[in-house]
Amino acid sequence: MINLVGWGHNMAFMRYSDWWRMHRRMFHQYFQPRAVPAYYPVQMRATSVLLQQLHKSPADFVHHVRHHAGSVIMKTVYAYDVNPNGDRFVELVDQALESMRLVGTVGAFLVDYRWFPGANFRSLADTWRKDVEDMKDKSMANDFVEPSFVSENLAKTKEIGMLENARQLEIIRNTAATVSVVLSAILAFILYPEIQAKAQAELDTVVGSTRLPNFDDRPQLPYIEAILSEALRWNPVVPMGVAHRSVNADVYRGYYIPAVIGNAWAILHDEKDYPNPLVFDPERFIPEDGKELQPYPLAAFGFGRRICPGRYLALNSAWIAIASIAATLSFSKAVDSEGSILEPSDTFTDGFLSFPMPFECTIKARSSQAQVLIESGKL
Incomplete structure (x- = not known):
């Protein structure tokens, strides 16, 4: 189904091969830990817009976080500079993201196994493939006026036939990771007000009230940082992982490694x-005397050589967003027209x-x- 919808050449879904390694090297060059500080100004500006949108129209907070x-x-x-008042590219990413959410789980459609007469996956695939192709094509429609990942690699990709795949990158996966983590943190602030209060106290002490947090803080x-880690663990954005497995069952140092999906x-x-x-519980990740730290939730980004290469960019975007909203805004349970508190659910959507x-x-x-x-x- 992934191939029918149009995600088959996305790096996250490729088979391990020379072709995949070529993509990985190119992506890693621009999104490794030493490279991502170059994107701090972009993330700071976007976070400033997020705060303004949340304050101006709080009921649309999910849309603002996605934006x-x-x-x-x-x-x-x-x-590309996104229009803060609504942007067709962000809408396309959202539509394509929904197709990935529904089809990315292995076994969700019978086509993942074999042809099954009467199944409707082909009509669904045609619809979702159009969203994916629109996202890829329209994102390249304008001439480049500033340096970017794609513009700097355009000549290379033409030479080695990788332009189509360079367009796809991991836009959807990294967008989804940031959105999921930030929304999970907001939900936690509402369900656990003592966590929000402790975060705000730390920010008041370190940052003060005359500026926003920045990456130097x-x-x-x-x-x-612990809230970010716990949001990753509490609701991993790809709960079943990308459907990769060992090519063959193997034995390593006496350990049997079956061909399974993480x-x-x-x-x-x-x-x-x-x-x-x-x-x-962010305290899981706070070091204390005599207390054993719980493992960092790296599994949220995949495993081994297939771990998400865009995780540093996604984590930085989520961190600055969480720090900034906690520093300037307060989140609480919504109240209906009759004064009754609307209790949010601590449940999450299924799918890839x-x-x-949804909560208010x-x-x-x-x-x-x-x-x-x-x-x-x-800033």
Whole structure:
């Protein structure tokens, strides 16, 4: 089904091969840890817009979080400035993302096994493939005016026949990761107000109230870092992982390695490593005397050589967003017209990609000073 929809040449779904390694090397060059600080200004500007949108129209917070993630990706990959008041490219990414959410889970459609008479997967695939192709084609329609990942590799890709795949990259996967983590953090702030209060206290001490957090503050904000890690663990964006497996069963140093598919959700909710795994608890990742730290949730990004190469960019986008919204805004449970509290659910969508189930919340500026900071757009 992945091939029918048009995702077959996306690096995340390719078979391990020389072709895949070529893509991986090119991507790693621009999104490795030493390279991603170049994108800090883009992420800071996008976060400033996010704060303004959340304050102006809080009911549309899910749309704003998606817009924030999409704007960072489109700027870094294509040097394209997303329209903050609504953008066709972000809409296309959302539509293509939905197709990936539904078809990415192995076995979700009978075509993953064999032809099955009467199945409707072909008509669904045709519809979703159009969304994927529109996203790829329209994103390259304009001339490049600024350096970007694609523009700097355009000559190379023409020479080695990789232009089509360079267009695809991992836009959807990285956008989804940022969106899922930020929405999970917002949901946690509502369900666990004491966590929000502790995060805000740390930010007040380190950053103060006259500016927004920046990446230089990150080493001094361990609790914000722990919230990011716990959001990754609590709801991994790709809970069942990308459907790769060992090519063949093997034995390594006496260990039998079957040809299986990794299950990120099961790994990150194993009670032996993460006691009370369904509870959102950033303290898991805070070092204390005599306390054993719980494992960093790296499985949220895949395994081994197939681990997501865009994870550093996605994590940075999520970190600056979480730090900034906690510094300037307060999140609480929504109240209906009769004054009754609307209890949000701590459940998540199923499918290849996972996000919090739709919920409502109240979003307000923490103070008049925070409101001025949001409206001024100071970085």
